């Protein structure tokens with residue numbers, strides 16, 4: 001049994017403009033001590049999905065299950081859920097300045113967390129907080145513990161958030177874009193701290209990011225989300241070298257290549273509005289390989305024999321990777337599958353509609 | 355913090371000093387000759403000259419101001435033209451009643467407004483939210499004297515005529531003389547003022563709380579496994595307090611109008627009533643006394659509000 005097993009999770013907001021299904025039938029699992037990267041553009045539902053698991057989304061309709069050690073988190077009572085939050089599953093967020101309370105000392109905030117879950121004295125909790133700050137690489141932790149968040153640098157704040165999250169040795173750490181708000185050099189340091197904590201405590205990590213590059217170093221498995229759905233799941237190696245879904249391929253190709261002067265190729269267009277999703281495959285308006293069949297929504301189906309690599313795309317399952325041969329075969333498949341010929345997805349759609 | 359205090363208090367002293375100049379210019383220099391008014395309409399020029407001399411009005415303006423300031427610093431605000439009572443003793447006899455009304459009303463309106471605001475913010479657009487907002491707006495829209503008279507009518511007159519134990523309708527009993535009677539006499543003025551002002555705080559707290567509750571650090575607090583009560587009060591309200599404290603400072607300063615009416619309706623001889631009477635009578639020394647005391651109160655309130663800021667927000671305290 002996996003540590004966390006999410007099945008068919010859907011989350012619907014009711015907005016003034018209508019129902020907005022931010023997460024649609026999402027399934028994934030996380031093994032103890034492993035790292036799962038969740039990748040997708042802004043608005044793809046990464047935060048909503050993970051926050052729903054923690055019971056942090058309000059005024060939503062939720063279906064599906066999220067089994068944590070066999071217990072469905074989505075059916076827990078408020079007080080049962082509170083015992084899980086922080087102590088079993090901890091979270092850190094994108095902006096460490098706004099995520100820490102501006103009016104309380106950093107140490108106070110860590111101590112509060114420890115004492116909420118454990119019956120320890122203030123002094124003992126404080127001593128632990130100092131140790132934690134030291135272990136995430138904050139120098140002079142016995143002085144820094146009495147600082148306010150605004151007296152910390154961005155990187156230090158995120159380290160402090162990690163220290164707080166790790167205070168109770170949680171089984172899962174959900175890191176929601178933990179490095180997006182930081183400088184590139186600081187990003188690497190923060191990721192390294194997370195990895196070190198993972199090795200020390202055996203914590204499983206869900207690392208949310210819109211940057212596949214961040215995932216490349218530390219994720220064991222990768223879940224790619226698009227418009228509220230999982231479009232591809234695979235281990236890291238497969239994601240980078242044998243990805244199947246055109247969206248995953250697009251994300252990879254839009255990564256800046258460090259050692260070549262190859263140009264950045266961003267995915268054209270922008271994600272669809274969740275209030276007005278295109279019929280069929282949601283990636284259709286942006287997909288360069290769109291076929292007639294794509295008017296029908298592709299299921300997340302096994303790509304390899306073991307069924308560990310899954311993708312929601314109608315292209316043949318044996319066409320993977322970014323190589324030239326694969327590219328040619330995709331185009332051939334697309335051509336064969338459509339009466340309108342190859343072109344950018346947008347062109348093809350336009351032609352079909354004309 | 356100490357440096358902050360020193361700076362803030364020195365600034366307050368400067369502001370007070372400027373106020374004394376303004377008062378002096380307004381009442382002694384600018385308008386028609388004070389000596390004429392004191393000597394009376396039919397006084398001979400000789401009498402006026404005598405009055406002018408005794409008041410020191412024949413000296414240069416700067417000397418006059420200097421004397422005015424020295425007297426002020428000795429707590430000497432002159433004597434009422436009418437009762438010949440010293441203005442400072444007049445004021446100090448009236449002040450306790452006014453302070454009692456203000457302090458009690460402030461406690462009630464803050465508790466009422468902030469509590470209602472928090473409840474509204476926890477469930478925006480709920481029945482409780484709508485109910486409390488309408489309740490607050492209803493009282494907010496009433497003129498002070500209408501609410502005061504209505505309270506008087508119900509809790510004094512109606513209860514009395516129906517033989518039900520009623521609240522006293524007027525008067526002030528000093529706290530030192532009889533705490534129970536003091537309390538009972540204060541209830542109606544307190545509630546009247548509090549109901550009028552609570553609405554502002556309900557709305558302010560609600561909006562401020564709604565902003566704060568959508569902050570990232572509230573999500574952090576919840577993700578730590580804290581109880582909702584602690585999240586809302588300790589993490590939410592703590593941040594939402596700043597605009598509420600600002601408003602409180604402003605309201606205490608501008609309460610004068612409401613205070614005057616309340617004192618009049620409930621027959622309490624406070625500073626507000628004194629102000630009205632002295633203006634009607636043209637009792638200049640008393641008017642000046644009231645203006646200076648009121649200004650000093652506003653200045654002191656502002657210092658207290660600033661200190662409250664510093665206590666609330668470490669970024670203010672430590673910079």
Ligand SMILES: Nc1ncnc2c1ncn2[C@@H]1O[C@H](COP(=O)(O)OP(=O)(O)OP(=O)(O)O)[C@@H](O)[C@H]1O
Pocket residue numbers: 013015020022040041042043044045046047048049210274
């Ligand atoms: N409280 C809410 N009410 C209505 N819609 C919401 C709410 N919260 C999120 N959404 C919508 O749900 C969708 C998914 O949002 P989510 O924050 O999960 O995206 P994300 O993948 O985390 O993106 P980002 O990279 O920007 O953080 C978005 O379209 C967003 O507008």
Ligand code: SF4
Pocket residue numbers: 245246247281282283284287288289290291294298312313314315
């Ligand atoms: S080929 Fe079709 S199914 Fe696959 S991503 Fe493109 S539009 Fe979607």
Ligand SMILES: [Mg+2]
Pocket residue numbers: 046047048176
């Ligand atoms: Mg997000």
